[in-house]
Each structure stands twice: as structure tokens, then as C-alpha cells.
Amino acid sequence: MNRSLSNRQIQLWRLAIYFIFALPGFAIASWVSRTPAIRDTLGATTSQMGWIIFGLAVGSIIGLLCASHLIAYKGGRFVMTASLAVSSVGLVVVGLGGSWLASGAWVFVGLAIFGFGNGICDVAMNVEGTAVERAAQKSLLTGFHASFSLGTLIGAMGGSAAIKLGLSVTIHLVLAVAVIILAMILLYRLVPAGTGKETGGDSNDPPMSARERMAVWKERRTILLGIIVLGMSFAEGSASDWLPLIVVDGFHTTPAMGSLAFGLFVGAMTISRAAGGILLDRFGRVFVLRASALFAIVGLLIVIWGQNFVMASVGIVLWGFGAAFGFPVGLSAAGDDPRGVAARVGAVSTAGYLAFLVGPPFLGIIGESIGLLRALIFVLIAVTVAALLSQAAKPIGQDGVSPRRKDAQAPNEISNT
Structure with a gap:
């Protein structure tokens, strides 16, 4: 990562990470807010919904385990963007499965994809957060996580509004995905390339191997x-x-x-x-x-x-x-x-x-x-x-x-x- 960032570039980077932390919270709350409607559409019991939601856990754990290797090869900015795109695809699949297709299997697969993208994004944005801390010489990560909570609140409010307006699960989640993608298009350029990438650029040491x-x-x-x-x-x-x-x-x-x-x-x-x-x-x-x-x-x-x-x-x-x-x-x-x-x-x-x-x-x-x-x-x-x-x-x-x-x-x- 480039060490010669100006104060303005660091401030813009910091601002972008605040917004990026909010996006996964917004996405998760958007899905959670529609779980009653999805359950009713599927006609699923509590036990069956538990197994369907298990797809989210499976995808999340796999994403978390893969994240560090992806960041080491591609850097945080690329991985955050790609993982949010993946989780957005998963959210659309959940919307289709939980509304038009009325398929528990589709919802499970969608949640697994969504969880995979979210797991990777979680690590990548925290890596970015620690890098911003070093560049700004301030403790910022708790504030970034507060932004995640705020994103969750906004997502929950959006879900409530969608229900009151009578929007289908599919349309609601597609609109949520549109917000996420538009936000990343606007924020992408504000984040320096290569954070967390193992090229030796951040230290005097050679890059870490996969074994290390x-x-x-x-x-x-x-x-x-x-x-x-x-x-x-x-x-x-x-x-x-x-x-x-x-x-x-x-x-x-x-x-x-x-x-x-x-x-x-x-x-x-x-x-x-x-x-x-x-x-x-x-x-x-x-x-x-x-x-x-x-x-x-x-x-x-x-x-x-x-x-x-x-x-x-x-x-x-x-x-x-x-x-x-x-x-x-x-x-x-x-x-x-x-x-x-x-x-x-x-x-x-x-x-x-x-x-x-x-x-x-x-x-x-x-x-x-x-x-x-x-x-x-x-x-x-x-x-x-x-x-x-x-x-x-x-x-x-x-x-x-x-x-x-x-x-x-x-x-x-x-x-x-």
C-alpha cells in the first residue's frame, strides 16, 4: 500500500470505510426483516427454518477461512468489492427463493452465497480498518463497528417500510442490492489499492507464504x-x-x-x-x-x-x-x-x-x-x-x-x- 497518502486522502479513506462497514449490516438486516414473510411463503416450520438459516452459517465460516488468502493475493479493496458483489448475488437468490420460486433449497443456497461473501468482506473491511488506524494514528475500529450497527438499524427500518408498502421480498432485496452496488461504485476510488496484500510493500520483510x-x-x-x-x-x-x-x-x-x-x-x-x-x-x-x-x-x-x-x-x-x-x-x-x-x-x-x-x-x-x-x-x-x-x-x-x-x-x- 502507498505510504505517502495526504491527510485528505486518509480522511476520504476513513470516510469510505465508515460507509463500507454499514453495508453488510444493512444487507443482513434487509434479509432478517423479511424472514417472517419468507417462512410463510415456504410454509416452513421453525425447525425447517433453522436448517435453511444454517446455510448462512456454513457460507460465513467458509468465507472467513478463505478471506486472509484472498486479501494476501489481491488486497483489501478488490476483495471488499468482490465479496460485496458475491453477497449481493446471494441476497437476490434469497429473494427469488423466498418469493417467486417459493423454494427452501434456493433460500438455503442463497444464504450460503450471501454468508460466504459477508464472511470474506468482514475480514477485508477490518483489515482496512486497522490500516486506517495506523495511517491516521487514531483508534477508529470501534467507530467503524458502530457504523455497522447503524447500517443494521437502517436496514431494519428499510425492511419495515418495504413491508408497509407491500413490496414483495424479491423486489425489496433487489432494491437493497442496488443500494449496496451503487454505494461501492461511489466508494471504490476512495480506498487505496493493496491494503493487506502480501507484497512486502508494508514492511522490510518478504511476503508471507500460505504456510506462514x-x-x-x-x-x-x-x-x-x-x-x-x-x-x-x-x-x-x-x-x-x-x-x-x-x-x-x-x-x-x-x-x-x-x-x-x-x-x-x-x-x-x-x-x-x-x-x-x-x-x-x-x-x-x-x-x-x-x-x-x-x-x-x-x-x-x-x-x-x-x-x-x-x-x-x-x-x-x-x-x-x-x-x-x-x-x-x-x-x-x-x-x-x-x-x-x-x-x-x-x-x-x-x-x-x-x-x-x-x-x-x-x-x-x-x-x-x-x-x-x-x-x-x-x-x-x-x-x-x-x-x-x-x-x-x-x-x-x-x-x-x-x-x-x-x-x-x-x-x-x-x-x-
Whole structure:
């Protein structure tokens, strides 16, 4: 990647990444908003819908595992553009299968394609995000993830509007795809070419081989960051999938109150991420991770042993504040060393997505026996482990330890994070 970018080019690059982070959130919310209509069109049971949605998980995991190799060969800009195009194709297939064709198999295939593109794009945009951080010398990744949340909100609102206007699933999703493609056409030129590409251009070292990229999974720091992200993503994913039911069943409230509780959680998390850059630049990664884990722990304790919905609401807000930082801060730390950045960000992203995909079903199985409220004890344990390992997120230039050799320091280190 070209190191001689002007301040204006860096600002435009930063702005483009904010918008690009919003696009996958917009796409996901567009699909989720139409799941009731798709289920009704297919005449699918809850179990059958579960298997159809499993296509999304399959595609996502494959995409995550492929992403670092694609970025190493082609660079982040190309991979983001191509992966968003792939996920757009998947979204159109979902729209066709869930409306005109009324085929569960088509929806499964569409979701697999959609998930594959989204998985690749997730790693690529986080690699770009860490590169912008190094260029701007600021902590930005939490803000980028807040943009993802904002994109999700816009997608959900668009879905609600489409339903009120009586648009078919196919037309709605095709319109969503048109927005994504138009946005990428406008944003493409603002992103420098070659971010994350293993050409030796970002360091004095030769490019990584495929074998070396796979070897990052054995690095102690990468493993610890993966565990941190896994634990904090478990806290986020569990709330996303189960919080309304936890509130309804655990505190005997109405479904409307369950939705309100989830809104409190998402709102708290979005606010935290929006302010995250300032906090990270002021206090550093390790302090922020420990503080956020403490917020999540206290919040979970209040929810688990709270006596009423009002008390639980306070805990839910604290839980949201705490769950906001683990994923973006872990990925930012994984991107400290420009050599192999795509491989490390990909490895840590995979850990986070495994928590999103595997954690909530695990919680449901446990909750069947002991209740969802008590099952949150396992989330509490995971967050506590993440807090204890938070020292691993310390910038590598501050202690002289590189993920790949002890005497290396990351160039363009962000000294305040």
C-alpha cells in the first residue's frame, strides 16, 4: 500500500470505510426483516427454518477461512468489492427463493452465497480498518463497528417500510442490492489499492507464504486475542439471539418488553462503540477491555439475579456497554503488525464468529435444562476469562514483542492505543 497518502486522502479513506462497514449490516438486516414473510411463503416450520438459516452459517465460516488468502493475493479493496458483489448475488437468490420460486433449497443456497461473501468482506473491511488506524494514528475500529450497527438499524427500518408498502421480498432485496452496488461504485476510488496484500510493500520483510499465514493460528498472542474476542462475542451474540426470550421467560413480561430490552442493549452497545475511539486513545486497549468486561460482568450479575424487570433493565444497559468493545478492540490488536495482518485479523474474526454461531445454540441447549437466566452464568465465565487475558491486547511496540518474533516492532505503531 502507498505510504505517502495526504491527510485528505486518509480522511476520504476513513470516510469510505465508515460507509463500507454499514453495508453488510444493512444487507443482513434487509434479509432478517423479511424472514417472517419468507417462512410463510415456504410454509416452513421453525425447525425447517433453522436448517435453511444454517446455510448462512456454513457460507460465513467458509468465507472467513478463505478471506486472509484472498486479501494476501489481491488486497483489501478488490476483495471488499468482490465479496460485496458475491453477497449481493446471494441476497437476490434469497429473494427469488423466498418469493417467486417459493423454494427452501434456493433460500438455503442463497444464504450460503450471501454468508460466504459477508464472511470474506468482514475480514477485508477490518483489515482496512486497522490500516486506517495506523495511517491516521487514531483508534477508529470501534467507530467503524458502530457504523455497522447503524447500517443494521437502517436496514431494519428499510425492511419495515418495504413491508408497509407491500413490496414483495424479491423486489425489496433487489432494491437493497442496488443500494449496496451503487454505494461501492461511489466508494471504490476512495480506498487505496493493496491494503493487506502480501507484497512486502508494508514492511522490510518478504511476503508471507500460505504456510506462514496458516501458522499465525499457533502464535500465542493471536490465540489469546482469539479467546478474548470469543468470550466478548459470546456475550454480544447471546444477547442478540436470546435477550427478548430471557426477559419474557425470566421476568414474566410481555413480548413488547422483550423487544424494548433488546433495544436497550443495542442502543447501549452502539453508543459505546461510537465513543470508543476517544476512550481508547485516552486510556489504551487493556484498560478499556478490562473496564468493558467489568461492565458486562456487573450487568450479567444484575440480570441473572435481578428481582424485577426494572432492575434487569439496568443490568442490560451495563451488559450492552461491556459487550461493545471486545470484537473491534481484539481485531485492532490483531492488526498491529502489517506483515500478515489479513491472516491474524482473519483468525481472530473466525474466533468471534464461532462464538456468534455456536455460542447461542449452546446457551439454548443449556437453558432447556436450567433456564435461560441461569444459563447466562456460562456467558459470565467467558467474559471473566476475556478480562483476565486482556493484557494480550497491549500494542506490540510497547513491550517489544511481535506476534512473529520478539525483537520486532510494528511500523507506524499507534502509540496511544
